Amino acid sequence: MRYHTPTSFEDATAIAARATGITRYLAGGTDVLVQLRSDAVTPDDLIDIKHIPGVREIARTEGGGWRIGVAVAGAEMSEHGELGRDWPGIVEGMDLIGSTQVQGRATLVGNLCNGSPAADGVPALIAARATVTVTGPDGARDVAVEDIPAGPGKTTLARDEMISAVNIPAQGTNGGDAYLRFIPRTEMDIAVVGCAVNLTVDGDTITAARVVLGAVAPTIRLVEEAAAALIGTTLDDAALAALAEAAEAACAPIDDKRGTIEFRTDVAGVLAKRAAKIAYARARGEAQ
Amino acid sequence: MSKIHVTTTINGDEVEYLCDPRETLLDCLRDRVGLTGAKEGCGTGDCGACSVTLDGRLVCSCLVLGAEAEGKEITTIEGMAQGDDLHPLQRKFIEHAALQCGVCTPGILVAAKALLEKNPDPTETEMRYWLAGNLCRCTGYDKIIRAVMDAAEEMREAS
Numbered sequence: 001m002r003y004h005t006p007t008s009f010e011d012a013t014a015i016a017a018r019a020t021g022i023t024r025y026l027a028g029g030t031d032v033l034v035q036l037r038s039d040a041v042t043p044d045d046l047i048d049i050k051h052i053p054g055v056r057e058i059a060r061t062e063g064g065g066w067r068i069g070v071a072v073a074g075a076e077m078s079e080h081g082e083l084g085r086d087w088p089g090i091v092e093g094m095d096l097i098g099s100t101q102v103q104g105r106a107t108l109v110g111n112l113c114n115g116s117p118a119a120d121g122v123p124a125l126i127a128a129r130a131t132v133t134v135t136g137p138d139g140a141r142d143v144a145v146e147d148i149p150a151g152p153g154k155t156t157l158a159r160d161e162m163i164s165a166v167n168i169p170a171q172g173t174n175g176g177d178a179y180l181r182f183i184p185r186t187e188m189d190i191a192v193v194g195c196a197v198n199l200t201v202d203g204d205t206i207t208a209a210r211v212v213l214g215a216v217a218p219t220i221r222l223v224e225e226a227a228a229a230l231i232g233t234t235l236d237d238a239a240l241a242a243l244a245e246a247a248e249a250a251c252a253p254i255d256d257k258r259g260t261i262e263f264r265t266d267v268a269g270v271l272a273k274r275a276a277k278i279a280y281a282r283a284r285g286e287a288q
Numbered sequence: 289m290s291k292i293h294v295t296t297t298i299n300g301d302e303v304e305y306l307c308d309p310r311e312t313l314l315d316c317l318r319d320r321v322g323l324t325g326a327k328e329g330c331g332t333g334d335c336g337a338c339s340v341t342l343d344g345r346l347v348c349s350c351l352v353l354g355a356e357a358e359g360k361e362i363t364t365i366e367g368m369a370q371g372d373d374l375h376p377l378q379r380k381f382i383e384h385a386a387l388q389c390g391v392c393t394p395g396i397l398v399a400a401k402a403l404l405e406k407n408p409d410p411t412e413t414e415m416r417y418w419l420a421g422n423l424c425r426c427t428g429y430d431k432i433i434r435a436v437m438d439a440a441e442e443m444r445e446a447s
Contacts, residue, residue, distance in 0.1 A: 001309050001310050002309065003292060003309035003353070003355050026353070026356075028351075029351050029352065029353070029356075030333055030351055033312070033333075033350075033351045033352075033353070034332045034333060034351070036310065037312070037331050037332060037350070038332065042310075046309065046353075048353075048355075048356065050356075073345070075345065098333070098421065099333075099334075099336065099420055099421020099422075100346055100399065100402075100403075100418050100419075100420070100421055101333065101336055101339055101346050101347050101348040101351075101399070101421045102333055102348070102351075102421065104342070104345040104346050104347045105345075105347055105348075105351060105352070187417060187420040188334075188420055188421065
């Protein structure tokens with residue numbers, strides 16, 4: 001295994017483009033090193049991206065959004081304060097991953113590129129309409145986060161491409177988001193179901209909505225029918241029931257030791273309702 | 289395969305070692321530097337027995353490559369006592385009998401110290417969540433939590 005420490009994204013992708021064997025990018029290493037140690041994936045070229053300037057920064061953009069560097073650890077997002085006031089759901093989702101020790105290293109982009117349908121860091125990003133900047137041989141382009149996962153362990157990124165930043169839009173003063181997951185214990189487990197909701201309100205009425213489900217399909221799902229059930233409503237009981245029905249209908253989960261198909265489907269509806277209530281309260285400026 | 293030369297700071301001392309690119313920081317600490325306080329439990333970041341701090345941040349040294357330590361500041365359990373004077377956390381662990389086999393103990397001490405430096409007055413709930421990534425199969429955790437809370441109180445009174 002060759003260990004590389006490029007100082008630009010162009011150099012990093014050039015190494016990947018030249019490589020003939022297995023290539024992995026190393027940021028927090030909480031997936032890559034586990035796979036390496038268990039002999040599941042032994043890279044021929046390991047590209048440590050933490051020497052690239054700016055990868056550890058969380059920066060406010062001109063439009064009031066955020067740009068998160070690809071090597072920012074979960075703990076750094078949780079400690080940031082302002083980011084979590086704008087997008088509590090994104091920060092809470094990332095914070096649910098692993099232990100304190102894992103939080104010291106794990107990154108949003110690593111969680112996305114690991115390609116798990118149960119990734120806790122990803123649903124709230126999709127709900128927030130976040131994009132990632134993808135750098136490749138032809139330069140950089142912005143791609144919606146929901147277009148990156150291609151199935152368990154797979155992404156749509158080409159061999160010579162890598163994600164070079166996460167771009168989160170401005171939340172505005174009348175928006176709010178939330179992420180909830182169900183696990184059979186209180187800490188340190190993989191989501192049985194995850195659900196992110198991002199709402200914009202005008203007074204009491206929901207004017208825009210995004211509902212995203214994790215761990216109930218081969219990829220994380222943006223559920224447009226669930227969002228449609230909320231738009232134009234004041235989150236009354238009828239809207240919540242329609243939301244739950246749409247969320248359940250979007251489920252195509254697996255049976256495993258963490259939950260059956262029936263259980264995951266039912267929990268998806270429950271979590272969608274709970275997350276929507278939290279996001280609604282936040283969008284209306286009520287403390288949650 | 290050529291080895292990587294690493295210069296890093298461990299417990300305040302500059303240290304150099306040569307490592308294979310696949311070697312973890314835990315392997316390097318134990319086998320290259322001779323600091324065997326950090327233990328390998330699971331080797332996959334689940335148990336916390338290998339906890340150290342890397343530039344002040346609590347991490348599992350089994351999930352860090354030795355090569356990544358270049359130019360960093362690392363603290364391990366070996367840097368905790370001052371000569372023969374045990375750190376209050378270490379003393380309280382003995383007083384409360386908060387260890388049996390002892391394999392998890394260095395990691396828990398390093399992790400607990402990291403929390404008390406960030407938050408000198410944690411609630412028991414905060415402490416239990418902070419230490420959720422440090423597994424102990426002997427004590428049932430209660431004595432560990434009591435020892436840490438007692439040490440925290442003593443450290444607050446002393447400061």
